[in-house]
Amino acid sequence: MRAVVRKLGRGAAAVGAVLCLAVAGWLVWLLPGPQLTAILGFGPVDGVVTVYECHEATDAEGYSTGTDCTGWYVPRQAGEPAREIVLASAAAEHRHGARVEVRTARGRAYELSGTAVFDTGTTTGLLLVPFLAVAAWLVSCARGAAPGDGDGYFFAALGGMVAVIVLAMVSGILVAIGVAVF
Numbered sequence: 001m002r003a004v005v006r007k008l009g010r011g012a013a014a015v016g017a018v019l020c021l022a023v024a025g026w027l028v029w030l031l032p033g034p035q036l037t038a039i040l041g042f043g044p045v046d047g048v049v050t051v052y053e054c055h056e057a058t059d060a061e062g063y064s065t066g067t068d069c070t071g072w073y074v075p076r077q078a079g080e081p082a083r084e085i086v087l088a089s090a091a092a093e094h095r096h097g098a099r100v101e102v103r104t105a106r107g108r109a110y111e112l113s114g115t116a117v118f119d120t121g122t123t124t125g126l127l128l129v130p131f132l133a134v135a136a137w138l139v140s141c142a143r144g145a146a147p148g149d150g151d152g153y154f155f156a157a158l159g160g161m162v163a164v165i166v167l168a169m170v171s172g173i174l175v176a177i178g179v180a181v182f
Helices: 002-030 034-040 115-143 151-181
Strands: 047-058 064-075 082-086 099-105 108-110
Touching: 002 034, 002 047, 002 151, 034 099, 034 108, 034 115, 047 082, 064 115, 082 099, 115 151
Parallel strands: 082 108
Antiparallel strands: 047 064, 047 099, 064 082, 099 108
């Protein structure tokens, strides 16, 4: 009887790990995924923004989040209307009349910039790390570890969150340098 319960517990832990990873992937696809793919430039260019003005953007608490530009968006696909749009986290403070190729997500335009990579990379990483730590703990339980041995996974998750911030910062700096050089 005990062997059957142990086998069921291991199976439940394995299913829980798969479900945890599936929920993490779904949340990334739902929340920061579209912006991240637009910022990193996956897929063809959606259109061109002719910039009116650029200004420093702030979040709800008043902290600077980079430069946003407003402008007139002309899509590449026929049938879509041209409209006013915000170029979020612009790579530079574009001059009036500058034409910038962009990709769109959720009604905003994006281009590759260090600030956007840092912001979206941090959001994505901080969303993923707790799910990955729980999934790793469940996999270890499925392989036969005692369920109470989760302290290391908790501290690994804390270290992972710090690593995500540092990695996003380094990535943002490297992208900003690359955009400035090229």
